[in-house]
Amino acid sequence: MDSARSLPSVWRILNAWIVGIVVVFLLLPILIVIPSAFNTDPTVTFPIHGFTFKWFANAIFRAEFIRSFFLSAAVSVVATLISLAAGGLAAYAIVRRSFRGKAILELVLLSPLIFPSIVLAIALTMVLGSLGLLRTFPGLIVAHTIVTLPYAVRAMVGTFHSIDPDLEEAAAVLGARRVFVWREVLVPLLRPGLLAAAIFSLIMSFDEFAVSFFVVGPGMTTLPIELFNYTEFYADPTICAVSTILIFLSALAVFAIERTVGLAKLLS
Amino acid sequence: MTTATKDTPLSVLLIPASVIGCLMVLSAVLMLGISVLDSFPGWTGLTLEHYRDFFENRFLLQAGLRTISLATVVTLICLLLGYPVAWFLALGRSKIAHLVFLAVLTPLIVSIVVRMFGWTILLGNEGLLNKVMVGLGIVSAPVQMMRSFWTVAIGLIHIFLPFMILSLTSTLGRIDPSLAEAAATLGSRPVRSFLQIILPLSAQGIATGSIIVFCLTTGVYLTPLWLGRGNVTVLATAIQQQILETGDWPTGAASAMLLTFFTLLLVAGYSVLIRRLGRR
Numbered sequence: 001m002d003s004a005r006s007l008p009s010v011w012r013i014l015n016a017w018i019v020g021i022v023v024v025f026l027l028l029p030i031l032i033v034i035p036s037a038f039n040t041d042p043t044v045t046f047p048i049h050g051f052t053f054k055w056f057a058n059a060i061f062r063a064e065f066i067r068s069f070f071l072s073a074a075v076s077v078v079a080t081l082i083s084l085a086a087g088g089l090a091a092y093a094i095v096r097r098s099f100r101g102k103a104i105l106e107l108v109l110l111s112p113l114i115f116p117s118i119v120l121a122i123a124l125t126m127v128l129g130s131l132g133l134l135r136t137f138p139g140l141i142v143a144h145t146i147v148t149l150p151y152a153v154r155a156m157v158g159t160f161h162s163i164d165p166d167l168e169e170a171a172a173v174l175g176a177r178r179v180f181v182w183r184e185v186l187v188p189l190l191r192p193g194l195l196a197a198a199i200f201s202l203i204m205s206f207d208e209f210a211v212s213f214f215v216v217g218p219g220m221t222t223l224p225i226e227l228f229n230y231t232e233f234y235a236d237p238t239i240c241a242v243s244t245i246l247i248f249l250s251a252l253a254v255f256a257i258e259r260t261v262g263l264a265k266l267l268s
Numbered sequence: 269m270t271t272a273t274k275d276t277p278l279s280v281l282l283i284p285a286s287v288i289g290c291l292m293v294l295s296a297v298l299m300l301g302i303s304v305l306d307s308f309p310g311w312t313g314l315t316l317e318h319y320r321d322f323f324e325n326r327f328l329l330q331a332g333l334r335t336i337s338l339a340t341v342v343t344l345i346c347l348l349l350g351y352p353v354a355w356f357l358a359l360g361r362s363k364i365a366h367l368v369f370l371a372v373l374t375p376l377i378v379s380i381v382v383r384m385f386g387w388t389i390l391l392g393n394e395g396l397l398n399k400v401m402v403g404l405g406i407v408s409a410p411v412q413m414m415r416s417f418w419t420v421a422i423g424l425i426h427i428f429l430p431f432m433i434l435s436l437t438s439t440l441g442r443i444d445p446s447l448a449e450a451a452a453t454l455g456s457r458p459v460r461s462f463l464q465i466i467l468p469l470s471a472q473g474i475a476t477g478s479i480i481v482f483c484l485t486t487g488v489y490l491t492p493l494w495l496g497r498g499n500v501t502v503l504a505t506a507i508q509q510q511i512l513e514t515g516d517w518p519t520g521a522a523s524a525m526l527l528t529f530f531t532l533l534l535v536a537g538y539s540v541l542i543r544r545l546g547r548r
Contacts, residue, residue, distance in 0.1 A: 029386030116487030123295030
């Protein structure tokens with residue numbers, strides 16, 4: 001507090017202005033989509049002329065959108081569950097055990113930055129293609145799990161570091177069996193990490209574009225790509241309506257997280 | 269050490285994640301393999317020619333340079349805009365600071381496609397910014413802003429600024445405010461104490477944030493595709509064209525490997541830097 005106050009007022013005012021500009025910059029492109037969804041004009045403009053729900057009807061009754069929305073939801077839930085299970089076990093091994101090749105595993109699992117997504121996308125297309133998994137649900141799951149796993153491992157490594165190893169020992173000394181220790185001791189203690197990992201993983205997967213772009217095909221397209229394809233052919237506010245629905249769902253999610261754990265706590 | 273969980277076999281712990289990790293490594297190895305084949309599919313020998321091809325191919329080289337300048341611009345602007353916000357968030361405990369924090373996190377949760385669409389509404393020929401500028405008489409006719417380098421940069425800054433702010437806030441929050449106070453008590457001017465105390469102490473956050481933003485920017489595919497609409501070719505879109513449209517797998521793979529090596533070098537340089545900073 002005091003170090004902020006020790007800055008001369010000119011700097012503090014400048015700081016406040018930058019904060020204000022950044023907040024507007026971050027929120028404006030999101031908020032502007034909402035009024036445009038109600039525009040009667042068949043083009044996307046702002047300010048709007050007239051009020052209508054027809055773009056929402058258009059979005060909701062468009063079979064491709066519905067199908068891709070549920071596909072995206074299913075893929076992100078399955079990829080997240082796999083990431084949590086595989087990532088939780090691996091994070092435990094990374095924190096508690098020492099084994100040969102640990103450094104390599106850490107490098108691969110904790111550094112999603114190392115392979116640019118386009119490299120991963122094209123190589124994965126070949127691998128999945130040779131396995132006959134292109135344009136299939138399992139193929140999409142594999143692709144998305146590769147994207148989400150590093151984030152899940154990272155979140156859970158942090159939580160395992162904060163769990164006292166003596167707790168497991170105590171449970172074991174008292175005669176608890178392996179599965180019981182995991183179920184009754186580790187998983188409950190891991191809950192904040194699991195939650196953070198799940199939320200990150202769900203968001204990453206639902207939004208994934210680059211890798212899916214090469215894996216999807218007719219009848220098996222995720223929502224972001226379906227939306228992108230739509231804009232290649234149409235310029236009406238249907239996309240605004242879909243976006244408004246997504247923003248509404250995101251707002252619900254933020255609200256739920258804020259009420260249950262607190263966003264700040266989740267990300268710290 | 270014969271506790272129950274220590275008995276959980278290492279294979280059970282590691283196999284699920286290793287399968288996925290192996291796929292990642294396999295992808296990279298596959299790319300590396302293709303990049304040194306003389307032609308693909310159907311190869312007769314090994315060669316490093318395609319790495320030279322990259323530097324002799326104007327299209328790819330320009331895309332590579334554009335990618336680096338885009339990543340540099342995006343990283344610097346994220347740092348300049350993010351630092352004051354992180355400063356505000358790290359020091360403030362007020363209601364306003366909490367709301368600003370929510371505003372920083374919100375874009376992370378909104379789909380990138382939605383945000384790209386928002387920028388189209390703002391910056392398009394019929395967009396809000398053009399209407400305001402024409403209305404105010406700043407320009408006489410709408411300015412073509414879409415499909416340009418700077419529009420792609422703005423879209424990317426919007427995507428990566430939250431990452432930068434979160435990274436900076438976590439380091440700034442750990443600095444003991446009494447340090448700056450002590451400096452002030454000892455007669456140090458505020459600007460000087462900022463430059464000599466706060467800035468060096470936040471170096472790690474600056475390094476982490478910058479490397480994350482830079483690396484992610486070099487690999488982005490959707491934003492240049494969407495906001496550039498074929499007019500702003502970055503390495504990711506160029507590689508995709510080289511491989512899937514031109515059908516030149518080896519040169520595309522070589523470009524992809526050069527991008528990977530470049531990223532690896534950056535990450536390695538970064539970890540050396542962090543270790544140095546940690547030792548001080």
